[in-house]
Amino acid sequence: MHRNVQLNDLNSTVVVAELNWGTPLPPSLPTPDLILAADCVYFEPAFPLLVQTLCDLVDAGTGDAKETEVLFCYKRRRKADKRFFGMLRKAFTWDE
16 A cells, blocks of 8 residues: 555655554544545454444544545445444444
8 A cells, every 4th residue: 555655646645554443543643534444344243343443533533624534335245234334323324
């Protein structure tokens, strides 16, 4: 990812960071404008950690003029997917 940022001359506007779901956010991480999540709903025990991390990332902008947009794409595969979105609905609203 770092290489893609360099190749596209985006060093001044894009930050690449590794996040472990459920751990505190690095203090150096800026409030994101956009979170793009793709195919993250695959390991049911990690659902609460993913939801918490998404909440932390969005709440990082509290008091800031910024609003973080989350784009989430996935393929419906199992009943567990429905449970994940039930958990997510407690903290987020969305349009399909």
